[in-house]
Amino acid sequence: MSVLFKYNKPMMLTVVSGLLIITGGVLRVLDYSPLDAVVFLASFLIGGYYQGREGITDLFKKRTLNVDILMILAAIGASVIGYWLEGALLIFIFSLSGSLEVYTMNKSKDAISSLMQMTPDMALRLNEDGTTEEIRTDQLSISDTVLVPKGSAVPIDGTLLSHYALIDESAISGESVPVSKSRGNEVIGGTLNAANAFKMEVTTEYSDTLFAKIIRLVDEAQGTPSQTATFIESIETTYVKLVLIFVPMMILFFQFVMGWGLTESFYRGMVLLTVASPCALMASASPATLSAISNGAKKGVLYKGGSYLENFSSVNAIAFDKTGTLTEGSFKVTDDWFSSGHDEKRVISIIIEMERQSSHPLAKAVIKHYSAEKLGVTSQIDVVNEVEGNGLIGIQGSDEYKIGKKAFVVTNEEDPAAVRALEREKEGKTVLYLSMNGVLIGFIALLDTPAAGAKETIAYFKEQGIHTFMITGDNQATGQSIGAMIGVEDVRANCLPDEKAELILELKEQFGTIVMVGDGINDAPALANASIGIAMGAGTDLAMESADVVLVQNDLSQLPYSHFLSKQLNRIILQNVIFSICVIIFLVSVNVLQLINLPLGVIGHEGSTILVILNGLRLLKPVKP
Incomplete structure (x- = not known):
């Protein structure tokens, strides 16, 4: 009462x-x-x-x-x-x-x-003299150092300064198992410190934190x-x-x-x-x-307006980005090949230096796999430019290096190395090609696995008579392989961001009401063009801003739930x-x-x-x- x-x-x-x-x-x-x-x-x-x-x-x-x-x-x-x-x-x-x-x-x-209560009102700021000062969380500034005691909630978004932390991120990811963090990793406001006290550096204004955005969306x-x-x-x-x-x-x-x-x-x-x-x-x-909006918010599904929730039931087609949406997005390097005419360690060091300029999941996987410290070799790249949706170009002296998609890097598809790489693509792997002055000198094969619940989500929409699409920037072979694993009806591969957006408009004309689900910057135009754009909560800020619905916990099973709701x-x-x-x-x-x-x-x-x-x-x- x-x-x-x-x-x-x-x-x-x-x-x-x-x-x-x-x-x-x-x-x-x-x-x-x-x-x-x-x-x-x-x-x-x-x-x-x-x-x-x-x-x-x-x-x-x-x-x-x-x-x-x-x-x-x-x-x-x-x-x-x-x-x-x-x-x-x-x-x-x-x-x-x-x-x-x-x-x-x-x-x-x-x-x-309930969301607001997940982030503490007060925080312990560490001063330069080593003393702590309790201040309001909304008074924290970027670059402030904060101490998070054991069992306390992280007050604001930032990066870990301590060597280790164990964080309960169930409020964000829905995953009950605490996540291990190392120095430099991101920590999110509202998550819980499950181990010893740690230090963190504030990287975001209070009004721009993930939870602040969530609260604004619900409001x-x-x-x-x-x-x-x-x-x-x-x-x-x-x-x-x-x-x-x-x-x-x-x-x-x-x-x-x-x-x-x-x-x-x-x-x-x-x-x-x-x-x-x-x-x-x-x-x-x-x-x-x-009531329905509140129901969704409790489940971690945020609708930017009642009309998006109301219209979801009339959807005729739903399109998904691949990486980070239908797949985990946590790639692992499975195998590689480098030309015998080049120093392998030096080539890898060049790759690492170039990939450090990119925030793409593939780049992170490559850097994680190849440890620069263990190589014993470092390389300096004079200029690195990212070609959106294709890859990277690096200049070292008079040499030009390219790393990225096959169409972007490979000039001779009959090259034995290119043929060998094609076999990896047929296995469902994503391949990064490396060339030097237009000559293919290596490739790296990576594997991504379907996200939890992806297969069941696709099956649900197919049962409802809703057409399912995968739209990916990857090659056709990789897209088809992942699509076959989870049961997607139609795979559209090799799509650049503007092509994704155009494809959504074409599908919109064909099917009427269409949903687009994505997580990256390259998905933002497509999300904006869809009848209903849905962003994964762990995606980029731009994707979340462009979307009409946000899945806070990156849980695909919330899509069938939202449709039924x-x-x-x-x-x-x-x-x-x-x-x-x-x-x-x-x-x-x-x-x-x-x-x-x-x-x-x-x-x-x-x-x-x-x-x-x-x-x-x-x-x-x-x-x-």
């Missing part, structure tokens, strides 16, 4: 209003008139405070009409003709439905609060309604105007055509004003959407809309037939609103695809 009342003043006033109605009812039974009317009036004013204030504010400041005005007028009208209890009951139930909407908002915001999503919610809200003012015109006309019809008395005609008009109000219809989409959201919204309209039609009809009174009309109308909200709240619970 504490959750229901937490930060929910409307709910507290609703309870007070309900208690006053009970008190007024007792006074009426005991015939304490007009004291009972005074108590009902107090219930009216207290219970209707927030809704009434909102309705009046919208009317005079925004010049718009909403359902709050209809409820206020109906309650006033009932009170004018002596139906104090009915007027108070109307406001009470209307206030209760509004309080439940506030509860939905608060539950949604709890997703942000933005809550403020961006779904398309259905936006449409329903857009017709609210028009609907209210029609009701305000229709009700007086019906009062006149009841009196002069049906021959009812003035009091009965006015009473039926107040019932009509109540039951014709679109309260339930207005609550059909927003609470459900907010979207289907559930649309199903519940449709249920709510149909139910709301049917209730309005039914109540209006039975009112004309004089089969209900105002209390029953209030209970039927506002009860339907509460049921619609509660139906939407079901999406707070995990769904099972």
Whole structure:
């Protein structure tokens, strides 16, 4: 119950209003008139405070009409003709439905609060004299040195200065096993120090940390309604105007055509004003959407707006980047070859020096495999330039070195070394070619493995009748090999970043709604062009900024979950809309037939609103695809 009342003043006033109605009812039974009317009036004013204030504010400041005005007028009208209890009951139930909407908002915001609590408010900064100073985390600056005690949360993103640390990154990666870190490795704010205290250097402003971005994304999503919610809200003012015109006309019809008395005609008009109000219809989409967004946030799926979650269920095709998305992205060198006419150690040292200028996963794997310290040889490269999507060019004196894709490096495909490398590609390996002055002098073969859950994710979308694509910058043989392992229907290889973006547009024309999933800088244009762009949380900042959805934990199984959650959201919204309209039609009809009174009309109308909200709240619970 504490959750229901937490930060929910409307709910507290609703309870007070309900208690006053009970008190007024007792006074009426005991015939304490007009004291009972005074108590009902107090219930009216207290219970209707927030809704009434909102309705009046919208009317005079925004010049718009909403359902709050209809409820206020109906309650006033009932009170004018002596139906104090009915007027108070109307406001009470209307206030209760509004309080439940506030509860939905608060539950949604709890997703942000739980994320914010993962990063500590205070941090221990190490001063130059060796002393520590406790300061607010948001006051840390880049290059500050921070001490993280054993068992404490890492306060901010940075790099490890100590020789070793054991970090629990389950909040980010979903992996329960702590990760070993060595000097120079990245540490992420919000993760936990599972071993001895360590020192770290701050590399990011507090506002740019991963968790800060996550919080912003959830906050933005809550403020961006779904398309259905936006449409329903857009017709609210028009609907209210029609009701305000229709009700007086019906009062006149009841009196002069049906021959009812003035009091009965006015009473039926107040019932009509109540039951014709679109309260339930207005609550059909927003609470459900907010609940679904919160559900996703708890699972580590962040939607930048309700429309992206709502539209996910209508996707016809889904395209994946390969490296770091469908595969682990942690390449390992399996074998290599270098021309006997060159000093192997010197060639490797040149490769290391060039690859240090790149942040590509392949470059990191090569550097990790070939230890410069063990070589005993170092080389200096005068200039290193990266050719996006192809590889690197290095200049050393009068010699030009190229390392990268086959099409970028190899000039003679009949070269025995190129033929040998092709055999590695057929095995599903990624090959980096090295040339010196246009002559192939070596290659390095690396192997990447499918990501956990990749095969199951592809199988799910295929079962749903959704076309699956892999779009990769790797060669066709490697792409086909990985694609076959996980069951992708169509593989598009050798794609540069601009080609990926163009291909997404082509697929969009062919299939309509298309999703693109990626993690790198080269995926950003394609993510932006897709109907829904989904970025892996461990990907680049640019990919996350370009995407519409972020998988914080890099867990592909969250894609089927999100798709099913979207289907559930649309199903519940449709249920709510149909139910709301049917209730309005039914109540209006039975009112004309004089089969209900105002209390029953209030209970039927506002009860339907509460049921619609509660139906939407079901999406707070995990769904099972």
